[in-house]
Each structure stands twice: as C-alpha cells, then as structure tokens.
Amino acid sequence: MKKIMNAAADIVRESCEGFAVAHADLVKLNHDPLFLYRADLATQGERPKVALISGGGSGHEPLHAGYIGRGMLSAACPGEVFTSPVPEQMLGAIKATAGQGGALLVVKNYTGDVMNFELAAELAAAEGLEVQSVVIGDDVAVQDSTWTAGRRGVGGTVLLEKIAGAAAEQGASLAEVKQVAEGVMAGVRSMGLALSGATVPAAGKPNFTLTENEIELGVGIHGEPGRERAQMRVADQLIDALLGPIVADLALKRGEEVIALTNGMGGTPLLELYVAHRHLCRQLEGQGVRVARHLVGNYVTSLDMQGMSVTLLRASSEQLRLWDAPVVTPALRWGL
Amino acid sequence: MKKIMNAAADIVRESCEGFAVAHADLVKLNHDPLFLYRADLATQGERPKVALISGGGSGHEPLHAGYIGRGMLSAACPGEVFTSPVPEQMLGAIKATAGQGGALLVVKNYTGDVMNFELAAELAAAEGLEVQSVVIGDDVAVQDSTWTAGRRGVGGTVLLEKIAGAAAEQGASLAEVKQVAEGVMAGVRSMGLALSGATVPAAGKPNFTLTENEIELGVGIHGEPGRERAQMRVADQLIDALLGPIVADLALKRGEEVIALTNGMGGTPLLELYVAHRHLCRQLEGQGVRVARHLVGNYVTSLDMQGMSVTLLRASSEQLRLWDAPVVTPALRWGL
Numbered sequence: 001m002k003k004i005m006n007a008a009a010d011i012v013r014e015s016c017e018g019f020a021v022a023h024a025d026l027v028k029l030n031h032d033p034l035f036l037y038r039a040d041l042a043t044q045g046e047r048p049k050v051a052l053i054s055g056g057g058s059g060h061e062p063l064h065a066g067y068i069g070r071g072m073l074s075a076a077c078p079g080e081v082f083t084s085p086v087p088e089q090m091l092g093a094i095k096a097t098a099g100q101g102g103a104l105l106v107v108k109n110y111t112g113d114v115m116n117f118e119l120a121a122e123l124a125a126a127e128g129l130e131v132q133s134v135v136i137g138d139d140v141a142v143q144d145s146t147w148t149a150g151r152r153g154v155g156g157t158v159l160l161e162k163i164a165g166a167a168a169e170q171g172a173s174l175a176e177v178k179q180v181a182e183g184v185m186a187g188v189r190s191m192g193l194a195l196s197g198a199t200v201p202a203a204g205k206p207n208f209t210l211t212e213n214e215i216e217l218g219v220g221i222h223g224e225p226g227r228e229r230a231q232m233r234v235a236d237q238l239i240d241a242l243l244g245p246i247v248a249d250l251a252l253k254r255g256e257e258v259i260a261l262t263n264g265m266g267g268t269p270l271l272e273l274y275v276a277h278r279h280l281c282r283q284l285e286g287q288g289v290r291v292a293r294h295l296v297g298n299y300v301t302s303l304d305m306q307g308m309s310v311t312l313l314r315a316s317s318e319q320l321r322l323w324d325a326p327v328v329t330p331a332l333r334w335g336l
Numbered sequence: 337m338k339k340i341m342n343a344a345a346d347i348v349r350e351s352c353e354g355f356a357v358a359h360a361d362l363v364k365l366n367h368d369p370l371f372l373y374r375a376d377l378a379t380q381g382e383r384p385k386v387a388l389i390s391g392g393g394s395g396h397e398p399l400h401a402g403y404i405g406r407g408m409l410s411a412a413c414p415g416e417v418f419t420s421p422v423p424e425q426m427l428g429a430i431k432a433t434a435g436q437g438g439a440l441l442v443v444k445n446y447t448g449d450v451m452n453f454e455l456a457a458e459l460a461a462a463e464g465l466e467v468q469s470v471v472i473g474d475d476v477a478v479q480d481s482t483w484t485a486g487r488r489g490v491g492g493t494v495l496l497e498k499i500a501g502a503a504a505e506q507g508a509s510l511a512e513v514k515q516v517a518e519g520v521m522a523g524v525r526s527m528g529l530a531l532s533g534a535t536v537p538a539a540g541k542p543n544f545t546l547t548e549n550e551i552e553l554g555v556g557i558h559g560e561p562g563r564e565r566a567q568m569r570v571a572d573q574l575i576d577a578l579l580g581p582i583v584a585d586l587a588l589k590r591g592e593e594v595i596a597l598t599n600g601m602g603g604t605p606l607l608e609l610y611v612a613h614r615h616l617c618r619q620l621e622g623q624g625v626r627v628a629r630h631l632v633g634n635y636v637t638s639l640d641m642q643g644m645s646v647t648l649l650r651a652s653s654e655q656l657r658l659w660d661a662p663v664v665t666p667a668l669r670w671g672l
Binding site: 007011238267277294 | 337338339340341342343347348350351352353354355357358359394395397398402417531532546548551568570571572574598602603604605606607608609610611612613614615617627630631632634637639640642644669670
C-alpha cells in the first residue's frame with residue numbers, strides 16, 4: 001500500500017485541515033469535537049431557519065464536507081475512515097449551526113451512524129434544541145448487508161442533501177425540510193459495482209480482491225459484498241446491469257423525468273465515467289424516460305476503489321426547481 | 337486491465353458523446369472533425385473578440401473539454417488517448433469559434449501537439465483567420481523528455497486557460513490575451529510524482545510499474561520518466577520533494593503571492609490530496625509566501641495513475657483579478 005499520508009491515525013484530521021485551508025472562504029473547521037461548518041454562518045447572522053447536518057465515516061470524499069455551503073449542508077461530521085463519527089461531533093455541529101427552526105440530520109443507513117446520530121439527537125433535545133432525522137437507504141443491491149439492517153445509503157445522499165439544502169436555504173420549516181428530504185428518499189435509487197477493492201489506510205491492503213475478469217456487482221461504498229461476483233463485461237452491459245434493478249425498483253414509466261448521477265468510486269477516470277453515462281442516457285431515453293439533469297464524476301467515493309454507481313431520482317418539477325437553486329460548496333457549485 | 341469501456345478504439349468518441357449529453361447546457365460536440373465548443377456561441381451572437389482554443393491527447397480529463405465555457409476555453413480538440421489531435425480538428429474549432437479578433441491556441445509542449453497546432457495555425461491563416469499560439473512548458477522535473485524538446489506542459493495549463501480565458505471574455509485583443517498567457521507562463525511551475533503507472537486502454541497494461549516502496553519523482557502526465565525512481569516517503573516529505581525544485585526555479589521570495597494547485601493524477605483519493613495540500617500551505621507560509629488562491633482535486637490527470645502534482649503561479653494582482661473572474665465550465669465554476 002502506498003498512500004499520500006503521514007501516519008494512518010492522522011489522515012482524517014490532517015485532510016480536514018488541508019480542506020479547511022483550501023476552502024476557507026466557504027468552510028470552517030472545529031477541532032475538538034471534529035466537525036466542519038459554513039464559514040458564513042458566524043458572520044452573516046442570518047442562518048437558515050433550519051440547519052442541514054450530515055456526516056459519516058471518511059473515505060467517501062467529497063461526501064460530506066465537500067457539500068457544506070450556501071444551499072446545501074450547514075455542517076458535516078467526519079468519522080475515521082469507514083467509521084461512524086461520535087455523538088459529541090454531531091452535538092457540536094448542531095449547537096454551532098442550528099437555526100431558530102432547529103436542525104435536520106441526514107444519516108446514511110449504517111448501523112453505527114444510525115445509533116450515533118440518534119444519540120446526538122437525544123442529547124440535543126435534552127438541551128432544548130429541535131432536531132429531526134432522516135435515514136437514507138437508496139441502494140437497491142441488497143436488502144441487508146454486513147454493515148446495515150435495511151438498504152444502504154449511497155449516491156442518493158448527494159441528491160437529498162442538495163434538494164433538502166435548497167429548501168432549508170429558502171427558509172422552509174423543519175417539518176417542511178424533512179418532508180422534502182423524505183420526498184427525495186421515496187424516489188431515489190442507486191446501485192454500484194467495483195472493478196477493484198479499496199485500501200483502508202489503517203488496514204494496509206485492499207478490502208477485497210478481484211481477478212482480471214471479475215467485478216463485484218452491487219458493491220457497497222465500504223466494499224461490502226453486493227449481489228454477486230460477476231463476469232467483467234463491456235461498459236454498455238455494465239450500465240445495463242445497474243440500470244435494470246434501479247428502473248424496476250422505481251417502476252419508472254414512460255414520460256417521467258429523472259435526475260441521473262453517474263458516480264465514480266474514486267479510482268476510475270472521468271474518461272470512462274462519461275462512456276458509461278452516454279449509454280445510461282440512451283437507455284433511459286429509449287424507455288421514454290427523460291434525463292432532466294445530469295451529474296457525472298466522483299461524488300460519493302470509496303477511497304481508491306475502481307468502479308462506479310448509478311443513482312436515479314424520479315424528479316417532480318418542485319424537486320427540479322430545488323435542484324436548480326443556487327449552491328456554493330467546494331464540490332458542487334452553480335447558479336451564483 | 338479492467339476499464340469501463342466498450343472497444344478501446346471507441347473510448348474517446350463515446351466519452352465525448354457522454355460528456356456532451358451531460359453538459360449540453362454548456363458544450364456542443366462536433367463529430368467530424370472531432371471537437372467540442374461553447375454552446376452559447378451559436379445562439380448569443382456575442383462571441384468574445386478572441387477565442388481561446390486548446391486540445392491534446394485524451395486521458396487527462398477534465399483537461400481540456402472540462403474547461404470549455406464562459407470565461408475559459410471556446411473550444412477543445414481531443415486526440416486519441418495520449419495522442420495529439422490532428423490539424424483538421426483545430427482548424428474546425430477555430431472556424432467554429434474565432435471572434436473578430438481571431439483565436440489564441442494553447443498548446444502543451446509535446447512534439448506532436450506543437451507540430452499539429454502549428455500546421456492548423458497555418459491552415460487557418462491561409463483562410464484569412466488571425467491565429468496566434470502559446471506553447472506552455474511548466475514542468476520543472478526534466479529539461480527534455482521522451483515526448484518533448486524542452487519542458488513539458490502540465491498542471492500550469494489549467495491556470496493559464498483560466499486567466500487568459502478571463503481576459504478573452506472581458507474583450508481583450510489577440511495581442512493582449514497572448515500577453516496575459518505569456519505572463520502566466522513566465523510565473524508558473526509544476527512538478528509531479530507517481531505511486532503507480534497508468535493503463536492506456538489500447539495497450540492493456542500499465543505504462544510502467546513501481547514496487548511497494550518506489551515512486552517516480554518528476555513523472556510526466558503520460559508516465560514519462562522523471563528525475564529519479566525514488567523511495568516512497570510520508571506525505572509531508574513527498575510535498576517537500578515537489579516544492580523544493582518549484583520554489584527554487586521560480587526564485588520565490590518572502591512577501592510574494594501564489595495560486596497553488598494540488599492536483600491528483602486520477603487514481604488518488606481527495607482524502608490524500610488534502611493531506612498534501614495542508615503541508616504545501618504550511619511550507620509556503622513558513623517561507624513567507626502567501627497562498628492567495630487554492631485549487632485541490634483532479635484537474636490534469638493521467639488516466640488511473642495514482643500520484644499528484646503541485647503547480648504554483650507567482651500571481652500579480654491583475655492575475656488574481658482574472659483568476660477571480662466568473663467562470664462557468666463543467667469542471668471549474670464560480671462567480672456566476
């Protein structure tokens with residue numbers, strides 16, 4: 001294993017420090033407990049009524065800290081690599097950013113995250129803060145997994161954070177922001193595949209290995225097993241293998257519109273992701289489904305894993321309006 | 337080799353098609369000859385006086401097509417992977433986008449690119465179009481290389497395209513845009529390193545291999561040899577090894593300001609790039625050099641290569657002003 005790091009134990013903290021320096025105009029770092037939050041909240045005195053807060057294990061960058069900023073997250077709590085942050089981090093983030101309407105916690109469905117965010121919500125409530133949570137599980141690959149009871153939260157998280165963040169920015173109440181988030185959850189599905197494993201710094205070797213002809217179909221973002229160890233195939237067939245289960249699960253119909261994310265797992269070049277996205281769009285258009293908005297790139301990664309995932313959101317006109325709303329974060333930026 | 341592609345011979349064309357679909361609001365694709373250009377040029381009837389046009393071998397995405405848009409490139413010509421585009425492509429791009437003031441061609445210093453862009457400029461001149469070129473060679477690692485007479489063009493290209501693109505957008509003349517580009521060239525230097533080779537689709541295996549303890553220090557973006565096959569070391573020392581030659585070559589002095597790019601080669605996670613950027617900033621600030629602007633991520637890549645490069649531009653206040661000007665491209669976007 002070769003990694004650009006000093007000690008494995010320091011990689012998350014040092015990376016957060018570098019991130020905060022690079023994006024000082026947008027993000028501030030709190031060291032202890034460790035969380036990152038919108039730089040403009042302290043000075044403008046005009047927090048959104050509702051803070052949108054997320055977090056989870058590191059190794060999925062730019063998720064979550066890359067999505068902090070106007071129109072998206074108020075704060076993010078990074079855990080160690082592939083490890084849930086602790087409740088003290090979420091509590092600190094809530095206290096630093098909650099508006100007069102409270103805070104909505106966006107939790108990816110992994111056992112540790114769910115438990116720790118729940119505890120943080122209770123601690124915040126005990127201090128008189130109004131906090132609600134949504135738990136996202138958009139991965140159609142498996143029902144339960146090694147890390148989860150129920151579906152795993154993966155690429156749909158980015159779409160949820162963008163759309164709910166826009167609602168919060170526009171002054172929606174806690175109940176309204178939560179409703180928007182639940183609306184996204186109802187209509188978003190994902191599935192991924194790996195061409196290679198990922199190497200956790202502290203472990204020093206890939207979390208699984210594949211031969212030259214194998215892929216892991218339905219892989220999780222921590223390298224959790226998917227549906228099957230399958231045969232490698234050409235790009236168009238890889239997309240078909242991801243798209244089929246998603247379209248079936250969503251019961252997508254002719255005439256509907258989607259937001260489509262073709263997401264890289266971290267180690268796959270953009271050149272290849274666009275080849276995949278080409279076929280994704282052709283297939284959907286062929287089924288009479290309009291791809292109304294596109295996102296292609298490394299948005300929810302798994303360290304250096306080679307592979308990709310597809311996320312589709314069946315999008316209403318209101319969701320498209322919130323998607324198009326201005327966003328100014330390190331990793332997603334438009335409209336301002 | 338596992339790649340998300342159909343046939344290796346189709347990967348560039350199919351990727352461009354996917355790119356054009358994903359970014360249809362910003363970019364249009366011309367099939368034959370193959371080039372991409374600003375979607376707003378046809379409709380707005382208000383081309384910048386001077387078109388900024390670049391191109392080169394594919395495999396370095398988002399360079400160059402990712403930088404097409406308002407405030408940056410007017411067009412980009414993708415060659416096959418690691419292979420120069422042909423003059424017909426540049427000529428097509430020039431004819432499609434040149435303004436009343438002509439076009440400036442941004443050429444990375446590789447033998448094939450220089451030759452083909454020169455030929456294209458001659459063909460355009462023969463048709464009465466005013467065309468000038470700049471050839472960028474910002475890589476301090478080696479003087480000549482397997483692909484180049486003189487220094488190679490690498491990460492500095494992004495900074496040049498952004499800053500010269502802003503000047504063009506603001507209505508500068510061809511002579512003025514060229515002068516701005518030459519100003520960037522005078523003050524920008526880069527150096528990179530590889531932890532792994534890159535796999536060209538048509539070749540099917542990595543262009544070089546490194547042991548678990550080796551790095552290629554000074555590597556080029558096609559995997560060209562650098563200064564030495566060196567020992568792997570911790571992140572801070574990797575940065576020191578890149579920063580030393582750059583600072584020396586620029587003769588950076590206390591009190592000066594730079595734009596700093598910590599660039600991933602494609603296969604290195606953001607988590608690691610920010611660890612590197614943290615130390616880069618500390619070292620520069622320790623030397624009394626202010627990092628006035630930051631860019632961290634995969635901006636000039638080498639397919640799936642693991643590694644990074646550092647680019648520094650000694651920036652004048654005028655260059656910073658042009659850097660901050662609005663840019664709306666698939667891969668770089670701010671201010672609007």
